[in-house]
Amino acid sequence: xxxxxxxxxxxxxxxxxxxxxxxxxxxxxxxxxxxxxxxxxxxxxxxxxxxxxxxxxxxxxxxxxxxxxxxxxxxxxxxxxxxxxxxxxxxxxxxxxxxxxxxxxxxxxxxxxxxxxxxxxxxxxxxxxxxxxxxxxxxxxxxxxxxxxxxxxxxxxxxxxxxxxxxxxxxxxxxxxxxxxxxxxxxxxxxxxxxxxxxxxxxxxxxxxxxxxxxxxxxxxxxxxxxxxxxxxxxxxxxxxxxxxxxxxxxxxxxxxxxxxxxxxxxxxxxxxxxxxx
Numbered sequence: 034x035x036x037x038x039x040x041x042x043x044x045x046x047x048x049x050x051x052x053x054x055x056x057x058x059x060x061x062x063x064x065x066x067x068x069x070x071x072x073x074x075x076x077x078x079x080x081x082x083x084x085x086x087x088x089x090x091x092x093x094x095x096x097x098x099x100x101x102x103x104x105x106x107x108x109x110x111x112x113x114x115x116x117x118x119x120x121x122x123x124x125x126x127x128x129x130x131x132x133x134x135x136x137x138x139x140x141x142x143x144x145x146x147x148x149x150x151x152x153x154x155x156x157x158x159x160x161x162x163x164x165x166x167x168x169x170x171x172x173x174x175x176x177x178x179x180x181x182x183x184x185x186x187x188x189x190x191x192x193x194x195x196x197x198x199x200x201x202x203x204x205x206x207x208x209x210x211x212x213x214x215x216x217x218x219x220x221x222x223x224x225x226x227x228x229x230x231x232x233x234x235x236x237x238x239x240x241x242x243x244x245x246x247x248x249x250x251x252x253x254x255x256x257x258x259x260x261x262x263x264x265x266x267x268x269x270x271x272x273x274x275x276x277x278x279x280x281x282x283x284x285x286x287x288x289x290x291x292x293x294x295x296x297x298x299x300x301x302x303x304x305x306x307x308x309x310x311x
Contacts, residue, residue, distance in 0.1 A: 044161035044183035107300025244288030248281035
């Protein structure tokens, strides 16, 4: 049976994404992203489902630093609509709440409610973990912002449902494996994820990416990261629409390699249907 690792506790958004992708798999909750990736690398899990960015909060901190060092491959992606409920112990009422607990991203994605309530906030490692802590405290003054599944899991009452600021709030997850998956057939909507470091020459980044512009290859993401304590070397994470076997993508990658000191393809995988919306 497939074992899927994720960061967080049962009832978290990561658990929801993992279950949606692999409903019959064994779940391996992990305390952090690094532990989830290590579980796959060491063979304790077959796959890891990891959030990489959110439509409201931006990129998930640390993940892009961990991916190139993990030795794993992206084999899929999933977009999850994010919903948060404000929940408290059984019998609690909204006017009794004084402190709201949750993950820092969840607190940032529910600012309107928190402003309206004027409550103290407490940052927790995980949204579902915040719900568990409130249940363990048994104190009507404490509430949690957590996914709807966490309320039933921990016996909490929902004080306000659907309190996220943005109704289109969405998190993108990637699926990681020790082995690269067979690439989708050319012509099928495909994503290619890669890391690269440019050579230390003038206009290197402009020249490195020129092949994508010339070939009309759409880059849906490009982000930079400093390597080590120095300020000279930068690593870039790129996501491109297309298959490396397509001529336009192959030529763009050839030009990228010419102007880069390192290029590493992290995964070639089917584009999720969410990308085709709008």
